[in-house]
Amino acid sequence: MIKTDILIIGAGPTGLFAVFEAGLLKLKCHLIDALPQAGGQCSEIYPKKPIYDIPGFPEVLAGDLVDNLMEQIKPFQPGFTLGERAQTIEKCDDGSFIVTTNKGTKHHAPIVAIAGGLGSFEPRKPLLGNLSEYEDRGVAYIIKYPEVYRNKRVVIAGGGDSALDWSIFLADVASEVTLVHRRNEFRGALDSVEKVQELKNIGKINLITPAEIVGLNGVERLESVTIRKTMNAAEDITLEVDNFIPLFGLSPKLGPIGDWGLEIEKNAIKVDNTLDYQTNIPGIYAIGDVNTYPGKLKLILCGFHEATLMCQSAYQRIFPDKKYVMKYTTVGGVTGFDGSKKEAPKAVVKAID
Amino acid sequence: MSDIKIKITDREGITHEVDAPTDMNMNLMEVVRSYELAPEGTIGVCGGMAMCASCQCYVKSEHELPEMSDDEDAMLAEAFYVEDNSRLGCQIHMTLELDGLEVELAPES
Numbered sequence: 001m002i003k004t005d006i007l008i009i010g011a012g013p014t015g016l017f018a019v020f021e022a023g024l025l026k027l028k029c030h031l032i033d034a035l036p037q038a039g040g041q042c043s044e045i046y047p048k049k050p051i052y053d054i055p056g057f058p059e060v061l062a063g064d065l066v067d068n069l070m071e072q073i074k075p076f077q078p079g080f081t082l083g084e085r086a087q088t089i090e091k092c093d094d095g096s097f098i099v100t101t102n103k104g105t106k107h108h109a110p111i112v113a114i115a116g117g118l119g120s121f122e123p124r125k126p127l128l129g130n131l132s133e134y135e136d137r138g139v140a141y142i143i144k145y146p147e148v149y150r151n152k153r154v155v156i157a158g159g160g161d162s163a164l165d166w167s168i169f170l171a172d173v174a175s176e177v178t179l180v181h182r183r184n185e186f187r188g189a190l191d192s193v194e195k196v197q198e199l200k201n202i203g204k205i206n207l208i209t210p211a212e213i214v215g216l217n218g219v220e221r222l223e224s225v226t227i228r229k230t231m232n233a234a235e236d237i238t239l240e241v242d243n244f245i246p247l248f249g250l251s252p253k254l255g256p257i258g259d260w261g262l263e264i265e266k267n268a269i270k271v272d273n274t275l276d277y278q279t280n281i282p283g284i285y286a287i288g289d290v291n292t293y294p295g296k297l298k299l300i301l302c303g304f305h306e307a308t309l310m311c312q313s314a315y316q317r318i319f320p321d322k323k324y325v326m327k328y329t330t331v332g333g334v335t336g337f338d339g340s341k342k343e344a345p346k347a348v349v350k351a352i353d
Numbered sequence: 354m355s356d357i358k359i360k361i362t363d364r365e366g367i368t369h370e371v372d373a374p375t376d377m378n379m380n381l382m383e384v385v386r387s388y389e390l391a392p393e394g395t396i397g398v399c400g401g402m403a404m405c406a407s408c409q410c411y412v413k414s415e416h417e418l419p420e421m422s423d424d425e426d427a428m429l430a431e432a433f434y435v436e437d438n439s440r441l442g443c444q445i446h447m448t449l450e451l452d453g454l455e456v457e458l459a460p461e462s
Contacts, residue, residue: 045398045399046399046404118398126433127462158431183430185427186427266393267395292393
């Protein structure tokens, strides 16, 4: 059981910044995210896109913003459960919560802060009627353990960075890699596209474009896929394979959080007030894009503000008898849980005779 | 006059005629969101950067639209339910020339 002071669901910018604000109050945080890395949408969808409305940053790439946030919270040593989705929540007798992920990891905390953005990102699945029959029986949407594909015949579908990167990686692992894309052009880093071209030229990647997977076949588990060349539908190709990995990006779903008894409005969690962003369940807060209230703006900077107020309220909830006075980092500096201390250099005081 | 009229068929098949301002640098995705013609979280997921295709729509009228950018073209290459008249709503900015535009939202995917 992982124990912490504030359990944050969602490791996007808002969730990450909450770690910093909690750290200033000496509260420890642990984050859960369905994605395998921190950063939420910023890392997953647009890491190379510039953001222009972060105060103090005339322009910052989304990926760099996440890197900076990670650096900023390092002294507060947050824990991470990544690649797992928060599934269930259970209220304990003392008012604390136990949150269990879809992989069974249990977390215990007096405070739960949902910073889930638009929800957990689920793979976008191709429109194949019998797709679900083969899930975990040859079909996977996320590659967690590449060794699973050693000496296997793998078909990857998609035209973005993930499809390119994994094709390149698996070319040295799998016995056969086939990349299928609806077009001849690929949307991805130029060097990845060139690398795929190179691997195709030396026969390490079998490239089939423009084409689509139109059928999955097999008894018990996937045995072959049917590929349709867009220009010549009459000549479908049946390719014997062990694994099919469709990589068509991710789409957000509110997911199991929607069943936790929280008040939901327009696919977002309703918070009663803008005092502390607490939900209808005391002890559970919702901050950032996942919440809604009159006047809500879905902006990263608003998430930062909400995270700050949430932490103050969480502190009061954990320590109802303690009087906390907000301090400025310019005055008190930042003292990390790792023993590090950042503070302004002391002015030299010298007497004048 | 800075408003134009456009017809948007939502994912339930209901057609809405709405006024879209042309003086706010609004795009079609934002018009759909402002009139709440698709549930929050199902359209404009990436914020309008041609990176998610959640605002894909089918253009039904003969209006001359801005040329497709490489980003939009590439995104549609990966999207589902793509037709010859598919465009990303976030890439269609409201201008006076688009008065009378008719579009249908592609299914959610």
